[in-house]
Amino acid sequence: MTVDKIILGYWSTKGLGSTSRQMIIYAGVPLVSKIYRLIPKLENNSLTYDGSEWHEKDKIILKKKNSLINLPYLQFREGGKEIIIAQSITCLSFLGKKFNMFGENxxxxxxxxxxxxxxxxxxxxxxxxxxxxxxxxxxxxxxxxxxxxxxxxxxxxxxxxxxxxxxxxxxxxxxxxxxxxxxxxxxxxxxxxxxxxxxxxxxxxxxxxxxxx
Ligand SMILES: N[C@@H](CCC(=O)N[C@@H](CS)C(=O)NCC(=O)O)C(=O)O
Incomplete structure (x- = not known):
């Protein structure tokens, strides 16, 4: 079964999201990179990051569809169904199998x-x-x-x-x-x-x- 595009959700950093992005691009499948901004801020003189763009918005919605939701995640439609996958290594093995890049036996x-x-x-x-x-x-x-x-x-x-x-x-x-x-x-x-x-x-x-x- 083919997919018309794959959404990859991750922070505005390379982190655990970039390998999945590379695989999707290499396979020639349209990639929608959903980027959540991590905004640095000083709190009591120490550096923290504001991730509310994820935590207070999409995470709340996606959690209802997959309670394991995390960053990175993959989201796409296949056979009329919406599929959402969390856990970076699960994403990589899933993409590998989908694109015939996970061994031959x-x-x-x-x-x-x-x-x-x-x-x-x-x-x-x-x-x-x-x-x-x-x-x-x-x-x-x-x-x-x-x-x-x-x-x-x-x-x-x-x-x-x-x-x-x-x-x-x-x-x-x-x-x-x-x-x-x-x-x-x-x-x-x-x-x-x-x-x-x-x-x-x-x-x-x-x-x-x-x-x-
Ligand atoms: N074991 C998970 C770790 C995921 C994780 O810790 N994600 C971090 C970014 S590297 C995060 O900020 N997740 C957002 C959240 O906790 O909602 C994986 O490999 O995907």
């Missing part, structure tokens, strides 16, 4: 599921850091080094090494350009989106010099 589908969760782990390391408020620069730089090690260390700790090993253990008949088989799949999109975050992290904290970025 049950073994590859299992690989997609595992790799998607692995990309979540990789993303969480850097986003947890990004959302932390540090009292001083020293603490921030120390924690940045921990993030660097957790992601890039070539030991049993380093998360990126898992992806390198996964790719190098693919058979010679399969491309190393994509994580699974010879075609792009949901985890490729999420890995790329997460690596973009690390690219900015490496540049900002000057780890990039070491890697000549």
């Amino acid at each position: 049950s073994k590859e589908e299992l690989a997609c599921n595992q790799l998607l969760q692995e990309t979540v782990d990789l993303r969480n390391i850097v986003t947890r850091f990004a959302y932390t408020h540090f009292e001083n620069e020293n603490d921030e730089l120390t924690e940045a080094s921990t993030v660097f090690n957790q992601a890039f260390e070539h030991s049993n700790v380093g998360k990126l090494q898992k992806f390198e090993h996964w790719l190098s253990s693919k058979s010679n008949e399969e491309t190393k350009l994509f994580l699974i088989g010879n075609n792009i799949s949901s985890p490729d999109f999420n890995l790329f989106d997460t690596l973009e975050l690390y690219y900015e992290f490496l540049k900002h904290y000057k780890f990039a010099k070491k890697y000549k970025l």
